[in-house]
Amino acid sequence: MRESFLKLLEGEPTRKVVWTADLNYWLDGQKHAGHGPSDRFTEEGYLNLCRELGCMPYYWYDKFWLAEPEYDGVEVVATREGLRQRRTWKTPIGQLWEENEFMPDSVSTGCTKYAVETHADLEVLLYILKHRRLKPAAISDYRERVALWARYDGLPILGMPRSPLPAFIHEWCGMDHAVYLLFDYPELVREILELMEDQERPVIDAVCRLAPPLIHFCDNLSSQNLTGFFDEFMAAPYQRRLATFHAAGIRCAVHLDGTVKGLLPRLANVGFDAIEALTPHPAGDATVEEMRALAGNRNVILWGGVPGVMFAPPYTWKDMAAHVKKLIAAWSGTPFVVGVADQVPPNGDISMVRKISDLLRNHE
Template identity: 50%
Template sequence: MLDDFLRVLNGETPEQIPWTADLSYWISGQKQAGKADAAWDSEEGYLQLHYELGVIPYYYYPRFWVGEPRYDESVTVAVTRRKATTQCTWTTPVGTLTETRAFMAESACEGVTRHPVSTPEDLNVLTYLIEHRHMEPVHLSDYRERCDLWAQYDGLPCLGLPRSGLPALCYEWTGLENFVYLMMDCETQVRALLDLMEEQEVPIIEAVCELAPPLVHFPDNLSSENLTGYYDDLLGPQHRHRLAALHRAGIKAAVHLDGTVRGLLPKLIDAGFDAVEALTPAPVGDMSLKEIESMAKDSATILWGGMPGALFAAPWTWSDVEAHLEAFRHTWGTRPAILGVADQVPPDGDIEFIRRIGASLRR
């Protein structure tokens, strides 16, 4: 399995279509239901689960991010938890920012109920906060050893860069609606903040280029509904700058586009990404498998995804999944592609579908 994955990355023809799935959300659901195997909490147990299911291990969030923020002594960060609510507070000499998250047991996930930045005053505090932080490389020193371990399970550990500036600002600090208003009211300050965030990535990109892994991930969580109109001005230049450095070091790069596809896919292809990952087609997404393939037809960009996570849960059945898999073979199967769950197996998903898809691909 791993050999075919690497063949596709290197522009070669695989013996069979590589098959990946992010199982972390499904595992969260099993924990919530009291059905999880304690072994899955260890890295080797997590790998063994994938191996038994016949799917390539790739996503592993405990050691995913390759950059972590470090603040100077003028900033205090405090996290408090009470029942289902988690609150994070950043205290600075110029003000305080607070984020609130709520855990929703019925969906086995957490959601933001209050973004830390919503007003121009908050933006001033965030500017101070970013000015008094730096990004430090992490999870790189033992990467080669981990690759050796993962290869025993036909896997490759994912390395996630810090989110690019625009999605980092939108998803980690403001939320989309607040960002739109701040961009209208405080455009000069927002642009300066994005420039500063990009500058702070330099040590991370340099460390990754020195390591030269075969693949890195841009975990930007993009959706065409949200950021297409901002892409050319605020995100595309940063993507191109990052990609140029990575490609000079011989590193392939994938970007996470798990929302609507139509607006951003051609822009990401033009930016030079080697792969666009988590592509979600109909019946969940905004484009069919064929439409996505046609949009990428003249490029060597790897289409990665194609199997909506929703298909793993009711009302869909194995016959629906099997038919979708056959459609995948007839559309993406003749071009550079990796079959992947887009973007996660849900908490109530039928995990046996993972095994059956792998078996079908091997036939």
């Protein structure tokens, strides 16, 4: 599948249907429950699991982000109390703090307190960012990892730091606070967003020197909350990034794992090569048949189409098989990757991954 995947990125005809599944959330559930051998939770253990299940290895997050923050004049302190984790940024003009809580039932973590909520917090954030630089990461051993993953018919994911507005929302404010701050203090927020984009430059330069076949914009997008901000705050930064990477021969995918109707056509229009984690009915806001029409571009790779919820009750293999067959029929004749949108959940039936692999092989 790796060969077909690379050809797909180059716009060439492919011999096989490419099938990817992010198994990390399911593995987190196994680890939390104390199931499975310890070597399953290593990078090579993950590659072996993908091989056993017949999907192309792509997702692995221990070596993933292409940037690490470094601070000068800012102290970052992390503490833990029970299931709660707090991170504090201490500066000469004030401090920010956020809190996240682990939820055992869902094996997930949620933010209970965002760092930036007020105008004063914005000023502190601006100070923090002025004293931050993004150091390129996940690059030094990338070639060796590519060789390792090729032996398992896969390619390791590389994630760009979140684009400015998604980073502002996801990492600092949350959606509610971000909306109010954007409208109440537009000039200050714009200064922060511009600074975030400027700080990407060393990372972008390092990635262009590396020239991987594909990088991922892991912005965790959803049309429900970002469509109205896209044209003003997101389109131009995306176009600047894409122009630089495309000039270096690098293809780019973006993670749209929420609702799709507003953003899918916009992301295709700004020039992304692939739009990943596309989640259709019964979990999303569009059918698989609607998604290609929404893209408005028969050359962009649609990647996803298999909702993670369908691996868990009340859905059965009969439901899943019918859905995958419908997906293949809807997307055939255009570039696509069959993928879980966006992860197999902890209570998911992992045997369905193998069954989908067999179904797709028989389809070929």
